[in-house]
Amino acid sequence: MGVHNQPHAGLASRATLADVAKLAGVSGSTASLAFSGGSISSATRERVLTAARELNYSGPDPRARSLRQGRSGIVGVIIEDRVLNSFRDPMTLAALDGISQELGEGSGLLLLTATGDGESTIQSAVFDAAIFMGCSPHLARSIEIMRQRNVPMVAIEGQAFDGVLAVNIDNRHASAELAALVHTLGHRRLATVTLPLTSVRERAQLTDELVKTATTAVSLDRLLGARQVFANLGGIVAAGSSSDEGFAAGMELLSRPAEERPTAILAQSDLLAVGVIRAAEALALVVPRDVTVVGFDGARIEGFTDHDLTTVRQPATEKGRAAGSAVTALLAGETPGDVSLSSVLHVGSTSGPPAG
Amino acid sequence: MGVHNQPHAGLASRATLADVAKLAGVSGSTASLAFSGGSISSATRERVLTAARELNYSGPDPRARSLRQGRSGIVGVIIEDRVLNSFRDPMTLAALDGISQELGEGSGLLLLTATGDGESTIQSAVFDAAIFMGCSPHLARSIEIMRQRNVPMVAIEGQAFDGVLAVNIDNRHASAELAALVHTLGHRRLATVTLPLTSVRERAQLTDELVKTATTAVSLDRLLGARQVFANLGGIVAAGSSSDEGFAAGMELLSRPAEERPTAILAQSDLLAVGVIRAAEALALVVPRDVTVVGFDGARIEGFTDHDLTTVRQPATEKGRAAGSAVTALLAGETPGDVSLSSVLHVGSTSGPPAG
DNA sequence: GAAGCCATTCGAATCGATTCGATTTTCGGC
DNA sequence: GCCGAAAATCGAATCGATTCGAATGGCTTC
Numbered sequence: 216m217g218v219h220n221q222p223h224a225g226l227a228s229r230a231t232l233a234d235v236a237k238l239a240g241v242s243g244s245t246a247s248l249a250f251s252g253g254s255i256s257s258a259t260r261e262r263v264l265t266a267a268r269e270l271n272y273s274g275p276d277p278r279a280r281s282l283r284q285g286r287s288g289i290v291g292v293i294i295e296d297r298v299l300n301s302f303r304d305p306m307t308l309a310a311l312d313g314i315s316q317e318l319g320e321g322s323g324l325l326l327l328t329a330t331g332d333g334e335s336t337i338q339s340a341v342f343d344a345a346i347f348m349g350c351s352p353h354l355a356r357s358i359e360i361m362r363q364r365n366v367p368m369v370a371i372e373g374q375a376f377d378g379v380l381a382v383n384i385d386n387r388h389a390s391a392e393l394a395a396l397v398h399t400l401g402h403r404r405l406a407t408v409t410l411p412l413t414s415v416r417e418r419a420q421l422t423d424e425l426v427k428t429a430t431t432a433v434s435l436d437r438l439l440g441a442r443q444v445f446a447n448l449g450g451i452v453a454a455g456s457s458s459d460e461g462f463a464a465g466m467e468l469l470s471r472p473a474e475e476r477p478t479a480i481l482a483q484s485d486l487l488a489v490g491v492i493r494a495a496e497a498l499a500l501v502v503p504r505d506v507t508v509v510g511f512d513g514a515r516i517e518g519f520t521d522h523d524l525t526t527v528r529q530p531a532t533e534k535g536r537a538a539g540s541a542v543t544a545l546l547a548g549e550t551p552g553d554v555s556l557s558s559v560l561h562v563g564s565t566s567g568p569p570a571g
Numbered sequence: 572m573g574v575h576n577q578p579h580a581g582l583a584s585r586a587t588l589a590d591v592a593k594l595a596g597v598s599g600s601t602a603s604l605a606f607s608g609g610s611i612s613s614a615t616r617e618r619v620l621t622a623a624r625e626l627n628y629s630g631p632d633p634r635a636r637s638l639r640q641g642r643s644g645i646v647g648v649i650i651e652d653r654v655l656n657s658f659r660d661p662m663t664l665a666a667l668d669g670i671s672q673e674l675g676e677g678s679g680l681l682l683l684t685a686t687g688d689g690e691s692t693i694q695s696a697v698f699d700a701a702i703f704m705g706c707s708p709h710l711a712r713s714i715e716i717m718r719q720r721n722v723p724m725v726a727i728e729g730q731a732f733d734g735v736l737a738v739n740i741d742n743r744h745a746s747a748e749l750a751a752l753v754h755t756l757g758h759r760r761l762a763t764v765t766l767p768l769t770s771v772r773e774r775a776q777l778t779d780e781l782v783k784t785a786t787t788a789v790s791l792d793r794l795l796g797a798r799q800v801f802a803n804l805g806g807i808v809a810a811g812s813s814s815d816e817g818f819a820a821g822m823e824l825l826s827r828p829a830e831e832r833p834t835a836i837l838a839q840s841d842l843l844a845v846g847v848i849r850a851a852e853a854l855a856l857v858v859p860r861d862v863t864v865v866g867f868d869g870a871r872i873e874g875f876t877d878h879d880l881t882t883v884r885q886p887a888t889e890k891g892r893a894a895g896s897a898v899t900a901l902l903a904g905e906t907p908g909d910v911s912l913s914s915v916l917h918v919g920s921t922s923g924p925p926a927g
Numbered sequence: 928g929a930a931g932c933c934a935t936t937c938g939a940a941t942c943g944a945t946t947c948g949a950t951t952t953t954c955g956g957c
Numbered sequence: 958g959c960c961g962a963a964a965a966t967c968g969a970a971t972c973g974a975t976t977c978g979a980a981t982g983g984c985t986t987c
Binding site: 241242243244245248259279281282283284 | 934935936937938939941942943944
Binding site: 587639640 | 942943944945947
């Protein structure tokens with residue numbers, strides 16, 4: 216026992232590997248081998264394990280091990296919003312699932328929320344690599360720190376950042392494709408319902424002002440894609456990706472007299488699109504006869520079976536998997552390149568030519 | 572530079588606190604104080620921080636810190652299913668959010684999946700406390716290890732386990748209350764749709780056999796509660812908590828001739844109930860005239876607005892918060908007791924007297 | 928019987944900080 | 958200008974393992 220401090224005050228302090236080694240009559244190094252499965256005779260291993268059992272020793276302390284090895288087996292997953300909001304979105308959840316699949320049971324996922332202000336856990340938590348999920352540049356400081364620490368970073372649909380490997384989908388292109396479809400159908404008066412453009416979660420009119428201050432790469436890209444086809448496309452910025460938000464936005468856009476009302480609405484997510492469709496139906500409009508609604512994501516939405524949504528199907532789980540395998544590669548010392556995944560247009564039954 | 576090993580091969584290895592101290596011309600202990608905010612003159616602190624900047628040193632290594640302090644600031648959250656399935660359930664997600672709220676930015680949540688087989692990350696990951704989310708006793712071995720390690724454990728709606736603090740809701744009582752309501756309305760022929768009773772995710776008839784081997788406390792308790800009122804209540808075990816599962820089960824239960832068909836269905840979750848209602852409507856039955864459907868949870872379900880579901884509202888976020896604050900207390904050396912939260916009956920518009 | 932090998936085992940250094948008690952400074956009060 | 962308390966700083970021990978190169982031992986092979 217140390218003459219100095221005793222962190223865990225009181226009681227019998229846990230046994231350490233050294234204690235086990237002593238009881239088993241072997242050196243510390245040998246005892247270590249017994250647990251890590253190094254080259255050791257099975258007789259000795261047995262003796263060590265028995266001693267361990269006797270002392271109630273349950274294996275090497277992960278803290279010490281990770282200090283020595285410089286590896287903890289933990290991958291940090293950094294989300295910007297609170298847990299509830301982030302994972303209510305099926306795409307984000309699917310991506311997390313993809314990460315988890317790819318990394319397997321070997322490593323744990325450390326969920327870190329970065330609200331942007333000041334020093335947070337990000338700087339003091341133990342992890343070997345970081346994956347940003349749709350995070351804004353509030354994190355510049357944290358990223359800088361990780362870079363200094365030599366922690367490999369991967370961003371899923373985040374802003375480009377030096378030293379951060381990017382896993383993206385072709386948001387802009389896919390969005391343009393969708394807009395082109397709508398254009399081809401003959402629509403000329405339309406509106407969009409976008410995902411939040413900044414970290415402020417408030418419904419608002421889509422203004423140039425707002426676009427200029429946008430920090431969310433995903434929504435900006437989707438908007439810009441659509442604007443490649445409809446230059447001045449306006450609309451509403453939703454406060455999040457939910458059908459309720461879509462409903463509210465839809466009500467606002469569609470409850471105008473027919474001649475001002477958009478004949479097509481581009482929603483930036485399927486959840487929003489579903490909400491818009493519900494709003495349309497609440498206003499006694501028929502989809503797609505009176506209004507065409509298209510989404511984005513290809514999410515399977517619980518209980519939405521009346522329509523087959525026209526949308527773009529993005530490889531959500533695949534995004535996570537790609538991020539996971541990038542992390543694995545980076546940790547192995549390789550230098551994988553950025554990943555770009557593509558989405559597939561799905562023409563369903565919610566799009567059609569404008570009435571009249 | 573060590574004469575021995577060099578874990579991170581190549582390049583200039585990261586600067587350490589000792590290097591910073593040397594450059595600043597102070598002792599290691601003083602340098603440490605500069606970062607941890609101990610009693611130190613601001614002049615010295617500044618000198619240390621400057622030296623740190625110069626060396627590209629970004630602060631104490633979390634690994635070393637956690638070894639010395641015996642604390643990592645990480646709380647393990649153990650789920651049994653894969654991420655996608657676990658958090659698709661709004662109640663589980665809400666609970667996770669509650670945990671995160673309560674623990675705050677101070678600590679990270681380490682997500683660990685316990686599929687039950689063999690040694691996993693659970694045994695080698697760095698964390699100070701563990702929260703089990705609806706986990707079955709597969710984990711006996713892991714629990715044993717954590718106990719030896721002196722890691723405080725909290726289980727949210729898990730099986731009772733020695734040394735594991737329990738945070739529960741009154742599943743049995745609430746379920747009985749709901750069943751009593753249905754009984755009072757006059758129903759005598761009914762069926763239930765339960766959540767999975769074991770870790771096998773497969774739809775099946777509810778048999779005594781299955782009940783006997785049940786490992787999922789939640790569904791078992793809800794079933795037993797209902798059986799306090801309807802002794803031999805039978806039905807279907809769903810493969811998960813989704814409206815699709817509910818739909819399938821509903822179709823099976825309701826597509827019988829009127830005189831055999833249950834007049835009321837007790838679903839063990841709101842998602843299941845919504846599915847059952849959709850099945851009823853698909854079969855041209857009117858709720859609650861032809862069939863009463865009640866749920867459990869009090870979840871706000873996207874796009875389910877036609878009905879006001881009769882259900883029991885459970886404090887899902889609160890469960891998480893309670894678990895979080897229990898963890899905090901345990902880590903502070905206190906000895907909080909088990910927590911039992913109660914749900915509130917909500918009588919909506921999906922329940923009524925049986926027809927005829 | 929000596930030499931050569933392979934499989935084990937050991938000792939000591941190391942990972943990078945924190946912490947305690949002791950020592951030195953600083954400074955107000957008289 | 959001196960004394961004692963409070964503040965700042967330092968040295969050394971410690972947290973609990975892993976790792977490397979060297980040392981030991983038992984075998985086969987010539």
